[in-house]
Amino acid sequence: MAVSESQFEDNRETESEDDIEARVGWRYTAARIKADTTARWGLYVVTVVLFVAIYAAIDSNLSLLTFGVLSDYTFARLLPIFDHPTYIPSPGEGTQHMPPYFPLAEQPWNPLPAGGTLEHPLGTDHTGRDYFTRIVYGTQVSVFVGIVSTFIGLTGGTVVGAVAGYYGGRVDDVLMRIVETVYAIPPLILIIVFTVFVGGANIWYAVLGVGIAFVPVFARIIRSRVLSVREMDYIEAARAAGVRDREIILRHVVPNSFAPVLVYATLQIGVTILIVAGLSFLGYGAQPPTPDWGQMLNIAHGYMHSNVWLSIWPGIAIMITIMGFNLFGDGLQDALDPRIDD
Amino acid sequence: MSSEPLLRVENLKTQFFTEAGTVRAVDGISFEVREGEIVGLVGESGAGKSVASMSIMGLVEAPGEIVGGEITYKGETIFGLEEGPDGELRKRDDALSDEEIRTRIRGNEIAVIFQDPMESLNPVFTVGGQLREFIELNRGLEADEARAEAIDMLREVGIPDPEERYEEYPHQFSGGMRQRVLIAMALACEPSLIIADEPTTALDVTVEGQILELVDELQSKYGTSFVWVTHDLGVVAEICDRVNVMYLGEIVEQAPVDELFYETKHPYTDALLDSIPRPDRTVTELEAIEGVMPEAIEPPSGCRFHPRCPDAREVCKRVHPETRVVADADGEPHRAACVKHDAFDVDYEGSPPLAGATRETGDGVAEGTASELAPNPADDGGEGRE
Numbered sequence: 001m002a003v004s005e006s007q008f009e010d011n012r013e014t015e016s017e018d019d020i021e022a023r024v025g026w027r028y029t030a031a032r033i034k035a036d037t038t039a040r041w042g043l044y045v046v047t048v049v050l051f052v053a054i055y056a057a058i059d060s061n062l063s064l065l066t067f068g069v070l071s072d073y074t075f076a077r078l079l080p081i082f083d084h085p086t087y088i089p090s091p092g093e094g095t096q097h098m099p100p101y102f103p104l105a106e107q108p109w110n111p112l113p114a115g116g117t118l119e120h121p122l123g124t125d126h127t128g129r130d131y132f133t134r135i136v137y138g139t140q141v142s143v144f145v146g147i148v149s150t151f152i153g154l155t156g157g158t159v160v161g162a163v164a165g166y167y168g169g170r171v172d173d174v175l176m177r178i179v180e181t182v183y184a185i186p187p188l189i190l191i192i193v194f195t196v197f198v199g200g201a202n203i204w205y206a207v208l209g210v211g212i213a214f215v216p217v218f219a220r221i222i223r224s225r226v227l228s229v230r231e232m233d234y235i236e237a238a239r240a241a242g243v244r245d246r247e248i249i250l251r252h253v254v255p256n257s258f259a260p261v262l263v264y265a266t267l268q269i270g271v272t273i274l275i276v277a278g279l280s281f282l283g284y285g286a287q288p289p290t291p292d293w294g295q296m297l298n299i300a301h302g303y304m305h306s307n308v309w310l311s312i313w314p315g316i317a318i319m320i321t322i323m324g325f326n327l328f329g330d331g332l333q334d335a336l337d338p339r340i341d342d
Numbered sequence: 343m344s345s346e347p348l349l350r351v352e353n354l355k356t357q358f359f360t361e362a363g364t365v366r367a368v369d370g371i372s373f374e375v376r377e378g379e380i381v382g383l384v385g386e387s388g389a390g391k392s393v394a395s396m397s398i399m400g401l402v403e404a405p406g407e408i409v410g411g412e413i414t415y416k417g418e419t420i421f422g423l424e425e426g427p428d429g430e431l432r433k434r435d436d437a438l439s440d441e442e443i444r445t446r447i448r449g450n451e452i453a454v455i456f457q458d459p460m461e462s463l464n465p466v467f468t469v470g471g472q473l474r475e476f477i478e479l480n481r482g483l484e485a486d487e488a489r490a491e492a493i494d495m496l497r498e499v500g501i502p503d504p505e506e507r508y509e510e511y512p513h514q515f516s517g518g519m520r521q522r523v524l525i526a527m528a529l530a531c532e533p534s535l536i537i538a539d540e541p542t543t544a545l546d547v548t549v550e551g552q553i554l555e556l557v558d559e560l561q562s563k564y565g566t567s568f569v570w571v572t573h574d575l576g577v578v579a580e581i582c583d584r585v586n587v588m589y590l591g592e593i594v595e596q597a598p599v600d601e602l603f604y605e606t607k608h609p610y611t612d613a614l615l616d617s618i619p620r621p622d623r624t625v626t627e628l629e630a631i632e633g634v635m636p637e638a639i640e641p642p643s644g645c646r647f648h649p650r651c652p653d654a655r656e657v658c659k660r661v662h663p664e665t666r667v668v669a670d671a672d673g674e675p676h677r678a679a680c681v682k683h684d685a686f687d688v689d690y691e692g693s694p695p696l697a698g699a700t701r702e703t704g705d706g707v708a709e710g711t712a713s714e715l716a717p718n719p720a721d722d723g724g725e726g727r728e
Contacts, residue, residue, distance in 0.1 A: 168404075169404055232461050233456045233457070233458050233461040233462040234462050234463055234464045236454075236456065237454065237462045237524075239401055239448075240399055240401060240448055240449070240453070240454035240456075241448060241449035241453070241476055242444045242447070242448035242449040242450065242479070242480065243479065244444070251464075251467075251475075252464050255464075255466040255467075256464065256465065256466055
């Protein structure tokens with residue numbers, strides 16, 4: 001046994017040619033996500049949502065998606081399901097251009113809320129704007145807001161947590177007490193107070209506020225990892241080699257403490273989207289005319305009785321997006337955790 | 343040989359201020375390392391070997407602190423204390439600043455090889471990348487040159503296909519290979535001194551042999567001095583020129599390697615030698631040292647080894663022996679801290695043996711009647727932190 005072991009010591013233990021056997025690395029993680037149905041669906045949803053968001057940014061008036069593709073099939077209007085008046089006679093004023101959804105329920109002669117038209121698949125909102133277009137743009141706003149505020153929380157939390165954990169002692173005490181103070185305040189209240197304090201309701205302040213509100217969560221996660229990583233010999237070796245602290249934190253401490261934070265960040269994107277939507281709903285986030293889902297819900301809830309679909313569509317959009325990020329985050333967690341075996 | 347040694351450590355004291363009390367991990371050790379010499383630092387786990395080596399690098403972390411002594415490297419004081427005007431100890435003006443130690447000494451002049459090769463490389467970067475970064479950092483080379491240099495170093499330490507292995511991650515290397523990488527890293531900046539902190543402890547015996555051979559070979563090629571921290575006297579016999587045996591924060595014996603093995607002067611070293619497993623003896627015949635090393639917060643009075651010492655006598659409980667020259671080995675002093683030698687005039691022979699002492703009386707060496715009784719404060723102690 002000793003002989004064969006000594007032979008192996010000087011030969012390669014792993015063959016790089018045969019990466020299929022590897023149990024670490026990107027390819028392995030990707031393979032595990034693929035094998036996990038939940039994670040795979042999460043990934044699909046996230047991909048679609050991201051695609052829509054990016055598409056909305058590139059094709060700024062959605063010409064292809066709504067008016068191009070769908071209008072090509074205008075013959076479908078001949079089908080009864082789409083046969084639906086977009087021009088509704090108004091008493092005393094001849095004809096008026098009206099949105100298909102909004103007023104319908106108020107018309108006693110139209111008993112059911114009808115479906116959309118090809119021009120307006122989901123109908124229009126109270127001002128006659130295409131609801132589908134606004135939902136699509138809402139994706140862009142929500143995804144952007146979710147990612148940016150999570151990124152702010154992640155960056156801030158990583159810096160605070162890594163510095164606190166690496167230096168320990170008084171630095172740790174001071175930083176973590178501040179973090180815990182922030183942590184103790186309910187996030188929604190903290191963010192609202194913050195936005196009011198820095199200058200009022202604005203989506204950017206809301207994003208920044210959400211980011212700051214989640215610094216403590218990330219700081220605590222990364223600190224707990226750093227506490228074990230900093231005891232590793234390679235940290236000591238780096239110090240013995242004369243590497244400065246800043247570089248040790250950036251190159252050795254953070255990369256080795258990052259995996260749990262990354263997983264948490266994926267889950268956190270869903271949470272931040274929800275919180276920003278909630279803020280917008282309350283009127284502290286996106287302001288009209290920004291097509292934000294939360295803000296759309298805010299307006300739609302006033303028309304709940306006349307047209308419930310105005311509330312349902314943004315709600316579905318929020319639900320799908322958050323579910324996608326959550327499923328993906330869960331799957332990523334399982335894929336990165338070597339103890340969970342499939 | 344009488345000229346200034348490469349490294350001189352004088353009366354170094356490192357303590358850890360814990361809630362349970364002050365741990366005197368290193369308690370007044372002195373030794374020197376000359377050019378091109380491998381000096382062993384031997385002792386049980388917890389003797390303070392690692393703390394001593396970290397103190398040399400100035401890498402003792404809170405709650406630990408170097409509270410006394412002087413470390414001179416190439417004639418420069420890298421650590422020294424003096425009493426300030428307010429009576430507090432402060433750093434001497436001629437000592438190098440922390441910044442100077444970091445940029446000039448660490449890595450460039452003194453490098454360290456750590457115990458566990460599995461944990462001494464950052465798992466998220468390639469082996470070559472880490473080696474290259476280290477070379478770039480300490481030698482100010484361009485990335486390309488540093489890369490070439492790194493590959494050369496990998497070849498130098500006997501890694502096959504260094505170009506390919508350069509791109510691999512630490513987990514793709516075996517323990518022995520990783521230790522070779524760490525040696526390459528230590529040698530990369532051609533330091534004058536390498537502190538090897540139990541570098542072969544985590545390796546199996548065959549690989550250990552290969553690493554020792556490699557070190558021997560590279561040592562004669564580069565002329566680098568080593569401080570070799572280990573608990574393995576077999577390794578010491580193989581590689582060291584001179585040896586310091588540590589027990590509970592103190593150096594109890596200091597001698598050239600052959601002298602230490604053939605003319606052992608301290609009962610602790612004796613006991614260590616007896617406890618080495620050997621093929622010609624079964625486990626039951628092995629003479630393990632009785633008991634465990636005491637707590638360094640409150641070390642035993644007198645000689646710290648006396649509760650476990652087979653030669654202990656009544657006087658050992660009272661007299662704390664400092665390290666003295668007890669013999670001469672071809673011009674080299676042989677120092678030991680044991681009162682049974684003539685150099686200590688404390689009536690060892692006339693003192694009754696302690697109850698726990700296992701050896702027959704009468705085989706002591708020293709004789710005398712005088713009373714250099716230096717009662718040792720009971721709280722004097724030290725503990726190693728590995």
